[in-house]
Amino acid sequence: MLAQVDMRFGVAIVENAYDHTAAIEAVRGSELFSREPELLQISKRLFPRIPFKTLDVLVVERFGKDISGAGMDPNITGRSSVGPVENFNGPAIQRIVVCDLTEASHGNGVAVNVADFITRRFFNKLDLKATYANGLACCNPSACQIPVIMETEEAVEMAVKTCRFIDHAHPRIVRLRSTLNMDEFEISEALLEEAHAQSNIEILG
Known part of the structure; x- marks a missing residue:
């Protein structure tokens, strides 16, 4: 495309770990x-990250399209659909x-297959038609797969047990x-x- 268009310049925007603009460059x-x-x-150096080498369990309160196209940022979890x-x-x-699934997702839980457990609250908000449509349109049916469903505390307990x-x-x-709110x-x-x-970590209590 660039060979056919006289592209004089582009504007690059780099965001920081707080989803704010860190740099704008022509x-x-x-x-x-x-x-x-x-x-x-530069962008990758500014990515937020979980500051530990290993975790047994990661609990994510909110998953959704308004947080990441994948529901959770793969750069935080190390997993994609x-x-x-x-x-990583x-x-x-x-x-x-x-x-939980955010209201802004309108029931679309595509890519939740990266999780091992979801809560019943999350499952009850799922619109399978919307989820399947998204996953199949991306030629990625595995992104529509549903993890083990449990009540909230049971999900965490079973995650540890397994x-x-x-x-x-x-x-x-x-x-x-959420993977967008890590301050x-x-x-x-x-x-x-x-x-x-x-x-770089402050213990609050």
Whole structure:
């Protein structure tokens, strides 16, 4: 397309971990292909991430299209509806629990197959017709698959129970409001020592 159009320049926008604009840059048309990978690396450095090497369970309160096209940001979870994220710079996570589907999703729960457990509240909000239409339109029927359904606390308990090779008495759990809201999150007691050792984390209580 660029060979057929006189592209004088483009405007690149880089967002930070708070979904705010971090940089705006005008790029000459002749430099678009060389500059874009460099800006992508800057963007990746600004991505939010869970600041631990391993988690037994990640609990995500809200999943939805208004949060990420995939419901949850694959750059946070390390999982996409088609498999693991390549070159993922985040923790190894054994189990993911999703608690609720946002109203703005209008019942579309496509890509929830990346979770291991969902709550009954989430399931009751699903519009299977909308979910299937989205997944099949993307030629990705696996994105329509439904995880194990349980009540909220049972889902978390079963997620811990099904983790392998962990200290089940002291599980490593992080609870996020969503993958778009990570300025504050809850952690289990097993992660406190590691959290205290990181200068960029403030323990609130």
